[in-house]
Amino acid sequence: MQYISEIDLLSDYPSIDTEVLRTFVAIVDQGGFTRAGELVNRTQSAVSMQMKRLEEDVLQRKLFERDGRQVRLTPEGQVLLGYARRILKLHSEVFNTLREPHMVGLVRIGTPDDYVMRYLPGILKRFSKAYPLIQIEMHCESSTVLMQRRDLALTVISREPGSEIGELLRTDRMVWVASSCFCVDEHEALPLAISGADCLYTNWARTALEASGRDYRLAYHSSNVAAIQAVVNAGLAVMISMESLVTEDLRILGSDEGFAALPSMSLRLLRNPSMNSPITDCLAEYILEGFKL
Structure with missing residues (x-):
């Protein structure tokens, strides 16, 4: 044959x-x-x-x-x-x-961990296919902490309107989020799940709730976003989140349930000029493209 x-x-x-x-x-x-x-x-x-x-x-x-x-x-x-x-x-x-055999080395990037789950997997998958010899070291912390670090080549942060720095990745609407089994009317004081007592999200939530006259309590607190989402998924509390990060098992709470509109948040990319290289420039372009998908 x-x-x-x-x-x-x-x-x-x-x-x-x-x-x-x-x-x-x-x-x-x-x-x-x-x-x-x-x-x-x-x-x-x-x-x-x-x-x-x-x-x-x-x-x-x-x-x-x-x-x-x-x-x-x-x-x-x-x-x-x-x-x-x-x-x-x-x-x-x-x-x-x-x-480009010179595209070999290590890049340290920083990002809040909620963006890691939504955006980074696809970005890093595409990047690793193109440049398999580049090692990525990721550091997940709050935007406030990340902005103080000087050892990161690229940093993704969130910024409120009027305080933008770096390059725009995307602008996203902030929304109130709860589990589909969460009943707002069952709670005299709305239970909130927050990632930090002084974080921007928490301040926005407090301001909106106090302006509308709704009672609330800070029921759950964790710097780990996965832990906060687990609490909300279980129907134990409400959180605020970027709209693009809301998963199918959660629902957005609107004005019909007494929740005021929240400001928009911009995601920005910061480049460390002291660590500029063809590698960081290339990864930055992949990040810029990936956050628009």
Whole structure:
């Protein structure tokens, strides 16, 4: 029996140049052929010809629906877009890994632990694939403590409006959060779960509750966010949290239950200029991108 390798099977298919995929993605991201051409440094007619060959000669599938100057992806185009983005990212990771042997070392980053659970896993997974020889040392503490440290290359912190520093990662609405089994009306004094008596979240909660005339008590206190969430999940207390960190097993308490709106919080990235390097710059870009997803 003749052995047929995977390479033999792949040779039956035409190849797609990564530059063609880059142009295809640019058309989608820029919203048209002309602006995509400016981005990839090609004329509009050259871009059109690339896509025509991709549709007719390579894939034999229609990728775009054209309506005057507007273009929309067909279902086949949507499928290709997902693959194209993955291929281009892998292509970039290959060159970053093999052409940049200096990308080896240790980076110390700091972040409050609630962001670790929501954002960092995806960011670090993508980063480690591209730069497997870089070691990450994570330090999880409050924003106040992290800002006082000088041994961290990159630091993620939360800041209230009007006191922003560093680079913006995202802005998030603060909300009141409780378990689905928590009944507000059963408590004469609302039990609060807090991470610190003087933290920004606690001060906002106190101010809002006192302004609305609602009685409350500081029922649970822990610097460990997982412990606070466990208490809230059990239906024992209410906490305030960034909206993007609210999990499916929790519910947001609104004005219909007597809870006033809270300010928004901005997440910021601080870079330590004394530890600046290609490694920290690269990880910083991954963090900036990851918090927007």
